[in-house]
Amino acid sequence: MYIFMPFLYFPEDKAEYIPAVISLAVFMALAGFAMYLFYKKSKKDEAEFNKKYEKRLQEAANPPKSE
Secondary structure (H helix, E strand, C coil): CHHHCCCCCCCCCHHHHHHHHHHHHHHHHHHHHHHHHHHHHHHHHHHHHHHHHHHHHHHHHCCCCCC
C-alpha cells in the first residue's frame, strides 16, 4: 500500500503542523470575510431590485392618463 502513496508525509514532530494550521485559519477567515462581503452586496442588490420592481408595478397599475 505504501507504493501507491509516496507523496504522503506525516511528520513525527507534530510541531510541523503548526504553520499548516495557521495558514488554514488565515484562509478560512479570509473566506468568511469574502462570504460576508458577497452577502452584504447581495442584500443591497436585492433591495435595489425590489425598489425598481415596486416602481414598475405602480406604473403598470396606474398608467399615465392622456388628455
